[in-house]
Amino acid sequence: MAVTVSIPTILRTHTGGEKSVSATGTTLAEVIDDLENNHGGLKARLVKEGSLHRFVNVYVNDEDVRFSGGLDAEVKDGDNVTILPAVAGG
């Protein structure tokens, strides 16, 4: 299951500057593990204590994965995974 992952500016140091990379997996967690194998350091920026970090938004196609299972969200061949830094503060 190959998917395309869009990487935000702040995480491109882990992808050699690439804006978009491909990864494989049937769930978001597997995709992130595969990303980590090829682009070390990404996982720690996305996952904390077994769930998605509150500093990032992750979407599968147009769906915010917070509403579709988080790391258990299913991905299909050809899906687009988009990572954006959450814009928030106090």
Added chain:
Amino acid sequence: MLVIRRDLVDAMVAHARRDHPDEACGVIAGPFGSDRPERFIEMENAERSPTFYRFDAAEQLKVWREMDANDEVPVVIYHSHTATEAYPSRTDVSFAGEPEAHYVLVSTRDPIEHELRSYRIVEGVVTEEPVKIIES
């Protein structure tokens, strides 16, 4: 230094005043590589709170896609502080995820005089920068 048109400054202040006492937030997009804010985009504060703001995740995706399609970047990311000075809070710094953006803060704690300041926030380090307003 942030160089910005007067009408864009006025639009941020007006948005902050309108949403007071809740925090207001938004983006000013500009052409990639230009460092010039041009397209004003008010965002929904999904928190509707006087002490916190968060872009609505679905709206953010839509706006970020539009910027991508237009070859734009978020040149300015602004939000208001409604009871404190226009200086990034600890939460602002921990969330700051756009190292190339100018983070603009507008304080509306004084009902008449607003305060508007701009910062770079890179890897947890806040650097204030001058704001040059140009007449539009």
